[in-house]
Amino acid sequence: MFNIALFGAGRIGKVHAVNIHNHPDTKLYSIVDPYVEGANQLALQYNAKIQTIEEAMLDPDVHGVCIGSATDTHANFIELAAQNGKTILCEKPIDLELSRVRDCLAVLAKTPVSMLVGFNRRFDPQFKKLKSQFGAGVIGKAESLLITSRDPSPPPANYAKASGGMFRDMSIHDLDMARYILGEDPIAITAHGSCMVDKAIGEAGDIDTAVIVMNFPSGAIATISNSRRSGYGYDQRMELHGEKGLLQAGNMKEDLVQHWGESGCVSAKPQYFFLERYEQAYIAEWAHFVDVLAGKATPICDGNDGERALVLAEAALESMQTGKTVLL
Amino acid sequence: MFNIALFGAGRIGKVHAVNIHNHPDTKLYSIVDPYVEGANQLALQYNAKIQTIEEAMLDPDVHGVCIGSATDTHANFIELAAQNGKTILCEKPIDLELSRVRDCLAVLAKTPVSMLVGFNRRFDPQFKKLKSQFGAGVIGKAESLLITSRDPSPPPANYAKASGGMFRDMSIHDLDMARYILGEDPIAITAHGSCMVDKAIGEAGDIDTAVIVMNFPSGAIATISNSRRSGYGYDQRMELHGEKGLLQAGNMKEDLVQHWGESGCVSAKPQYFFLERYEQAYIAEWAHFVDVLAGKATPICDGNDGERALVLAEAALESMQTGKTVLL
Amino acid sequence: MFNIALFGAGRIGKVHAVNIHNHPDTKLYSIVDPYVEGANQLALQYNAKIQTIEEAMLDPDVHGVCIGSATDTHANFIELAAQNGKTILCEKPIDLELSRVRDCLAVLAKTPVSMLVGFNRRFDPQFKKLKSQFGAGVIGKAESLLITSRDPSPPPANYAKASGGMFRDMSIHDLDMARYILGEDPIAITAHGSCMVDKAIGEAGDIDTAVIVMNFPSGAIATISNSRRSGYGYDQRMELHGEKGLLQAGNMKEDLVQHWGESGCVSAKPQYFFLERYEQAYIAEWAHFVDVLAGKATPICDGNDGERALVLAEAALESMQTGKTVLL
Amino acid sequence: MFNIALFGAGRIGKVHAVNIHNHPDTKLYSIVDPYVEGANQLALQYNAKIQTIEEAMLDPDVHGVCIGSATDTHANFIELAAQNGKTILCEKPIDLELSRVRDCLAVLAKTPVSMLVGFNRRFDPQFKKLKSQFGAGVIGKAESLLITSRDPSPPPANYAKASGGMFRDMSIHDLDMARYILGEDPIAITAHGSCMVDKAIGEAGDIDTAVIVMNFPSGAIATISNSRRSGYGYDQRMELHGEKGLLQAGNMKEDLVQHWGESGCVSAKPQYFFLERYEQAYIAEWAHFVDVLAGKATPICDGNDGERALVLAEAALESMQTGKTVLL
Structure with missing residues (x-):
C-alpha cells in the first residue's frame, strides 16, 4: 500500500x-x-x-x-x-x-x-485501442493523422492570458498525442488561428479557433482542429489514415438511447467535458502511476514529453504570428 | 426490346x-x-x-x-x-x-x-445482402428472425375492410419475407393484435398493432412486429440471429447529415414510405422480370408464394381470433 | 458510514x-x-x-x-x-x-x-434514460416493447436444471423489465421455445432460444427475444414504440474505435457479459441501496417485484408446455 | 423535349x-x-x-x-x-x-x-442538405470546415502529369466545395503535400497525400485532407463547425447490413468511387441543367467558378513548393 x-x-x-x-x-x-x-x-x-x-x-x-x-x-x-x-x-x-x-x-x-506527466489522453481507452491497432499493423504505415479537439464552451477571456494561450493550454494535449500516436517528432509545424468565439479572447491577445499542421520525417502529416467552443459537448476524435485503411476513434456519448420521431433520430451529445470523457483515462493513468511506484513500469509520459509538447506549442505560436512554417 | x-x-x-x-x-x-x-x-x-x-x-x-x-x-x-x-x-x-x-x-x-408476384421486398438490396450473407454461411444455422415493419401513418379506417385487414394487407409482406429468408415453411403461427393507433380501425373490425410468431421445422422462430403508424417514417428492419452471430439490415435514412448541437445529435428519419424505401427494389424487381421475359430466369416469387403468404395471413387472423396457436 | x-x-x-x-x-x-x-x-x-x-x-x-x-x-x-x-x-x-x-x-x-431485490437492469443508465424519456411523454402512450436479451455463450447443460430453467434464470430479468418499463402488469403471456444452441440443454429438459409475448391492459404488447448464445457478446437492447415515435437503447460496445479497410468497417463487439455491461448499473444499484439504508428512498424493486417476475416466468413455462396463452 | x-x-x-x-x-x-x-x-x-x-x-x-x-x-x-x-x-x-x-x-x-460547369459534388444530396441546413442558420456563423476526400486507389503515375497534378485534378473539387459551402472566397491558402502512396507518383513530380488550409475573410478556416488511396473505398466527408454546433455529412456505404460476430461488428465500406457515390449528384446535376435549358434557372456553378477553383489549385501548388502561405 x-x-x-x-x-x-x-x-x-x-x-x-x-x-x-x-x-x-x-x-x-x-x-x-x-x-x-x-x-x-x-x-x-x-x-x-x-x-x-x-x-x-x-x-x-x-x-x-x-x-x-x-x-x-x-x-x-x-x-x-x-x-x-x-x-x-x-x-x-x-x-x-x-x-x-x-x-x-x-x-x-x-x-x-520517476515522474509521470499527466497527459491524460494517452490513457484514454479509445486512443489506446487506436494506437495498439496501429502498432499491430492493422493499417500499415501511417500517412495522415487528424485530431479534432473542441471544448464545450470557452473559458473567461482573462483565463486566456493566465493559461499561456490556446496553444500552450489546450492544443498542447493534441500536440502530445500527435507525437505519441505517430511515434515520431515533427520536423515542421504550421499554425493558423482565428478569434471566432469570443471577442474578449481576441482582445486579450489570444485565439479560440485553430488549425495546426505538422510534417513528420516519415512523410506523415498531422492536422489538429481546435476550438474553444463546440456547442455540443466535448469533441474528442482522432482519425489515423494509413496505407491499408483508417482507424477512427469516436466520441463517447452521454448515453446510447435514440429517439426516433417527427424531427428525426435524436441521440445524446458527447460527454460534457474532460471530467466525464476522460474518467476512465484518469483511472488508467493512476493505475499506471501505481505501477511506476511499484517499480513495475517507467512513466509512459515523462518530463521530456512535457518539454517537447511545450516546444511545439511555442513553435505553433511563432508560426501563426509570422505566417510561416517553423522548422524544428 | x-x-x-x-x-x-x-x-x-x-x-x-x-x-x-x-x-x-x-x-x-x-x-x-x-x-x-x-x-x-x-x-x-x-x-x-x-x-x-x-x-x-x-x-x-x-x-x-x-x-x-x-x-x-x-x-x-x-x-x-x-x-x-x-x-x-x-x-x-x-x-x-x-x-x-x-x-x-x-x-x-x-x-x-411465367408470373412474377410483386413481393418487392425480396428485391431490396439490404435484404438481398442479408440473405446472401446467410446463404454464404456467415452466421451458420438460423435460430431467430426478427422483422420490424411499421408504416409511417395509418390508412383511413375504411381502407381496413377493403384491404382485407392488417394481416392480409400489410403483414403479408413480412410473412413472405420470413419464408423467403429462412427458406422454410412454418409449422405453427401465433398472432397477437391490438388497436392502439386509431379507434376507427378497431370499430371497422381491424387492428393496427401486431406481433406474429412463427415456428419453423428447423426450430428457428420468426417474430414480426407490425404497426400501422411509426411517427418517424417507414421502419423496415430485419435481424437474423444464427449460431455464429447476427445479421442486421437497418433502415435507409433520408440523408446522412448529422447535426450536433444543444439538443443532441440529430440525424434524418428513415425514408418516408415504400416508394422511397423500395425504389431500388422496384428497379431490381423490374430487371429480374426482364430476365424472366428473356427466358434467362424463373420468377423468384411466383403464384405459389402469393398463395402461401395468404394462407399464413389467414392463419394469423385465426390465431388472433381464437387466442390459440394455429398448426399448419 | x-x-x-x-x-x-x-x-x-x-x-x-x-x-x-x-x-x-x-x-x-x-x-x-x-x-x-x-x-x-x-x-x-x-x-x-x-x-x-x-x-x-x-x-x-x-x-x-x-x-x-x-x-x-x-x-x-x-x-x-x-x-x-x-x-x-x-x-x-x-x-x-x-x-x-x-x-x-x-x-x-x-x-x-426494507429489501432491495437486485434486478440490476433497472439501474442501467441506458434503460433508465429510456424509461425517463418515456415517462416525460417523449413518445406518448406505449404501444409495443421489444426486448432483445442474449447471453454471449451457453452455460453448461447441468446448470439448466439447477438454475430453474431459462425462463426462471434468464428471461426473468426481461419479464421484470417489461413490467418496469411499461408500468403495468400483463394480462396474458405466450411463450415459444427451442433448443438450438446445445442439444445437452434440451436433453436436460430446458430450452436455449425463446420468444415471449405479453399483452397488457393498455393494449400494449411486449415481446422478449432470448438466446443463451449470441456469438458476439452480451446483446442487451430495448425498443419502446409509442404513439409519437420510438425509443431505442442500444448495446454498449467494448470500445468506439472503427477500422475501415478492405473487408469493410469493423467496430467492437458489445461488452462481453453482465459484469462489463452492467458495471454502471451495479454502482447505481448500490447508491440506491445506500439511499434506502439512509432512509432517503424506498426500494425501487422489492420482494413483490421478485415474486411477480417469478409468477411470469412460471406462466411462460406453462404456456410453452401447453402451447396456449396463459391468462394472468 | x-x-x-x-x-x-x-x-x-x-x-x-x-x-x-x-x-x-x-x-x-x-x-x-x-x-x-x-x-x-x-x-x-x-x-x-x-x-x-x-x-x-x-x-x-x-x-x-x-x-x-x-x-x-x-x-x-x-x-x-x-x-x-x-x-x-x-x-x-x-x-x-x-x-x-x-x-x-x-x-x-x-x-x-449559359454554361454549367460539372462540379458534381455541389449536387450531392448530402452536401446540399448540409449547405441548406447551414443556410437556414442551424449552426449559426461558420467557424471551421473540414473536408475529407480520398480516392479508393491511386491512378497510374503517368496520369499524374497529364492530369495537371493532384491539386488541379483532385483537390480542385474540394477547393470548389469550400468556396461553395462557406459562400466566400479565401484570402490565404497554405498547402502541404507528401508522396506516401506510390513512389512513381513522386518521381513524376506529383504528390498523393495533401493537407490544404484556407483562411476566409469571416475568420473561418477550411481544411482539406486528401489522399489518392484510402484502402476502403471513396471517402467523401464534410464537417462544418459553427457557433451553434456541427453539421456532418458522412459516407454513403455500399449497404446497411451489419454482421455481428466473433471479430466484431462489420458493416460495408463506403461506395467504391465517384460513379457510385455521386450517382444521385449526376442525376440532380442533369435536372438542374434541364432547368437552365428551360430558362428556369441560372447555372449554380459557371465558368467563373471553374476559373476560381483553378486559381486556388495553382496557389496551393505554389504554397507547397515555396513552403509559404499564398495570399490571394
Whole structure:
C-alpha cells in the first residue's frame, strides 16, 4: 500500500482523490492545499491528514505525490519532491516557461525519482485501442493523422492570458498525442488561428479557433482542429489514415438511447467535458502511476514529453504570428 | 426490346412506368386504365399507346403485362394474360380470397406463362445482402428472425375492410419475407393484435398493432412486429440471429447529415414510405422480370408464394381470433 | 458510514465488494462465505472481518447485508436479516419455488426491514434514460416493447436444471423489465421455445432460444427475444414504440474505435457479459441501496417485484408446455 | 423535349447518357466521339445519331451540348457551342491552363449562352442538405470546415502529369466545395503535400497525400485532407463547425447490413468511387441543367467558378513548393 500526498484539492485534485482511494494499492494519506476549507473537506471524506508542503515532502511515510495544484507551483513541487525521493505524478504543464521547465527537469535528472506527466489522453481507452491497432499493423504505415479537439464552451477571456494561450493550454494535449500516436517528432509545424468565439479572447491577445499542421520525417502529416467552443459537448476524435485503411476513434456519448420521431433520430451529445470523457483515462493513468511506484513500469509520459509538447506549442505560436512554417 | 402493357396508371403504376422506360430492354408500349385522365397523362409522358383490356391482351406486339390495377382485378387480368401468352408481373395480392387465388393459379398452371408476384421486398438490396450473407454461411444455422415493419401513418379506417385487414394487407409482406429468408415453411403461427393507433380501425373490425410468431421445422422462430403508424417514417428492419452471430439490415435514412448541437445529435428519419424505401427494389424487381421475359430466369416469387403468404395471413387472423396457436 | 456484511465472496460478491468500498458512505465490514479461501482473500483486500452467518446477523455494528450467496440460501438469509433488523440487498431470485418466496416475503412483511431485490437492469443508465424519456411523454402512450436479451455463450447443460430453467434464470430479468418499463402488469403471456444452441440443454429438459409475448391492459404488447448464445457478446437492447415515435437503447460496445479497410468497417463487439455491461448499473444499484439504508428512498424493486417476475416466468413455462396463452 | 448532343462516349459520357435518357424532358439526340466503336454502341443503345463535331454544332435541332470528352478539347468545344447558341454542360476542368480558361470564358461572355460547369459534388444530396441546413442558420456563423476526400486507389503515375497534378485534378473539387459551402472566397491558402502512396507518383513530380488550409475573410478556416488511396473505398466527408454546433455529412456505404460476430461488428465500406457515390449528384446535376435549358434557372456553378477553383489549385501548388502561405 502506497501513501499518497495530494497537492491541490480542487477540481482535478478531487478526481485523483477518488482514484487514489478506489485503487487497492494506494491510500490517500494527506492533502496539501492553502485553501483550508477544500482541503479539510477532502481530508474528512477520505480520512486523510492535512499537511503543509514541508510536512508532506519530509514525511517518510509519503511514497508518492500527486501534483494537481496551480500551474505556477508545479515546478517547485516537482523539485522538492524529487529532492525528497517521492515518486511524482504532475498535471501538465510543468511550467508555462520553457526555461523554467528545463531547469526543473535538470533538478529532477540529478535524482533517481520517476515522474509521470499527466497527459491524460494517452490513457484514454479509445486512443489506446487506436494506437495498439496501429502498432499491430492493422493499417500499415501511417500517412495522415487528424485530431479534432473542441471544448464545450470557452473559458473567461482573462483565463486566456493566465493559461499561456490556446496553444500552450489546450492544443498542447493534441500536440502530445500527435507525437505519441505517430511515434515520431515533427520536423515542421504550421499554425493558423482565428478569434471566432469570443471577442474578449481576441482582445486579450489570444485565439479560440485553430488549425495546426505538422510534417513528420516519415512523410506523415498531422492536422489538429481546435476550438474553444463546440456547442455540443466535448469533441474528442482522432482519425489515423494509413496505407491499408483508417482507424477512427469516436466520441463517447452521454448515453446510447435514440429517439426516433417527427424531427428525426435524436441521440445524446458527447460527454460534457474532460471530467466525464476522460474518467476512465484518469483511472488508467493512476493505475499506471501505481505501477511506476511499484517499480513495475517507467512513466509512459515523462518530463521530456512535457518539454517537447511545450516546444511545439511555442513553435505553433511563432508560426501563426509570422505566417510561416517553423522548422524544428 | 420487350413491349409492356401497363395495367393501372396509379401510384404503383407510375413507379413501374419509370422503370419500364429506364430499362434498356423494355418499352412502355401501352397503358390500360379505366381512369382516362391518368392513363392519358402517362401515355403522353412516355409516348405510349392507350389500350383497352382486350386490345392489350390480344395485341401480338405486347410481350409482357405489368398489373398494378385495383386488387379485385388482379386474378382476372392474370387469367387473361396467361391465356394470351403474356409474361406477367402482378402486384400482390393475387386476390384477397384464397379460393379465388387457387382458381386463378389453376388457370395459369395450364399455360406455359411465367408470373412474377410483386413481393418487392425480396428485391431490396439490404435484404438481398442479408440473405446472401446467410446463404454464404456467415452466421451458420438460423435460430431467430426478427422483422420490424411499421408504416409511417395509418390508412383511413375504411381502407381496413377493403384491404382485407392488417394481416392480409400489410403483414403479408413480412410473412413472405420470413419464408423467403429462412427458406422454410412454418409449422405453427401465433398472432397477437391490438388497436392502439386509431379507434376507427378497431370499430371497422381491424387492428393496427401486431406481433406474429412463427415456428419453423428447423426450430428457428420468426417474430414480426407490425404497426400501422411509426411517427418517424417507414421502419423496415430485419435481424437474423444464427449460431455464429447476427445479421442486421437497418433502415435507409433520408440523408446522412448529422447535426450536433444543444439538443443532441440529430440525424434524418428513415425514408418516408415504400416508394422511397423500395425504389431500388422496384428497379431490381423490374430487371429480374426482364430476365424472366428473356427466358434467362424463373420468377423468384411466383403464384405459389402469393398463395402461401395468404394462407399464413389467414392463419394469423385465426390465431388472433381464437387466442390459440394455429398448426399448419 | 454504514457497515455492510457481504454474504457470498464469489463473482457477484466481488462486484458488490468493490462498490461497497468505493462508495463514500459504506464500508465493507465483514465477509460471510463457507468457502474460506475466497472469503479470506476478499477480507484481506478490503481490510474486512470474517464472520459466520450468526455473527453477522447478530452484530449490532452491521447495518446492512448484501446477499450474493447461492440461490438456495437467499430466502433463509433474508428471513434472518429481517428478524435482526438489517436492511437487505438480495440478488435475484429470492427462491426458485414460488411458495418459498411467498413464505419468505410473509416473514419480511412482519418486520419494518426494507429489501432491495437486485434486478440490476433497472439501474442501467441506458434503460433508465429510456424509461425517463418515456415517462416525460417523449413518445406518448406505449404501444409495443421489444426486448432483445442474449447471453454471449451457453452455460453448461447441468446448470439448466439447477438454475430453474431459462425462463426462471434468464428471461426473468426481461419479464421484470417489461413490467418496469411499461408500468403495468400483463394480462396474458405466450411463450415459444427451442433448443438450438446445445442439444445437452434440451436433453436436460430446458430450452436455449425463446420468444415471449405479453399483452397488457393498455393494449400494449411486449415481446422478449432470448438466446443463451449470441456469438458476439452480451446483446442487451430495448425498443419502446409509442404513439409519437420510438425509443431505442442500444448495446454498449467494448470500445468506439472503427477500422475501415478492405473487408469493410469493423467496430467492437458489445461488452462481453453482465459484469462489463452492467458495471454502471451495479454502482447505481448500490447508491440506491445506500439511499434506502439512509432512509432517503424506498426500494425501487422489492420482494413483490421478485415474486411477480417469478409468477411470469412460471406462466411462460406453462404456456410453452401447453402451447396456449396463459391468462394472468 | 430538349435534344442533347453528347461529346464523349467514355466513362463519364455513359453516366450522362443514362441521365439524359431517363429525364422526361431530354432526349439523347446524338453522340460525338472520335472513338467510333464506343460512339456506335451508345448510339445504338439509346437510338441516337452519330454526328461529327461540326454537324452537332451546326444542327439547329441540337439544344444543348454535354461535354465529357478529353480535357484538352473542353475549351474548344465550349467556344464552338457558345458561338452556335447551344446551352452547355461541361465537365471540369475548362482547361488545365489558366490563360486558356480565361480566353475561353471571354469568348463565352460575348454570347448569351449559359454554361454549367460539372462540379458534381455541389449536387450531392448530402452536401446540399448540409449547405441548406447551414443556410437556414442551424449552426449559426461558420467557424471551421473540414473536408475529407480520398480516392479508393491511386491512378497510374503517368496520369499524374497529364492530369495537371493532384491539386488541379483532385483537390480542385474540394477547393470548389469550400468556396461553395462557406459562400466566400479565401484570402490565404497554405498547402502541404507528401508522396506516401506510390513512389512513381513522386518521381513524376506529383504528390498523393495533401493537407490544404484556407483562411476566409469571416475568420473561418477550411481544411482539406486528401489522399489518392484510402484502402476502403471513396471517402467523401464534410464537417462544418459553427457557433451553434456541427453539421456532418458522412459516407454513403455500399449497404446497411451489419454482421455481428466473433471479430466484431462489420458493416460495408463506403461506395467504391465517384460513379457510385455521386450517382444521385449526376442525376440532380442533369435536372438542374434541364432547368437552365428551360430558362428556369441560372447555372449554380459557371465558368467563373471553374476559373476560381483553378486559381486556388495553382496557389496551393505554389504554397507547397515555396513552403509559404499564398495570399490571394
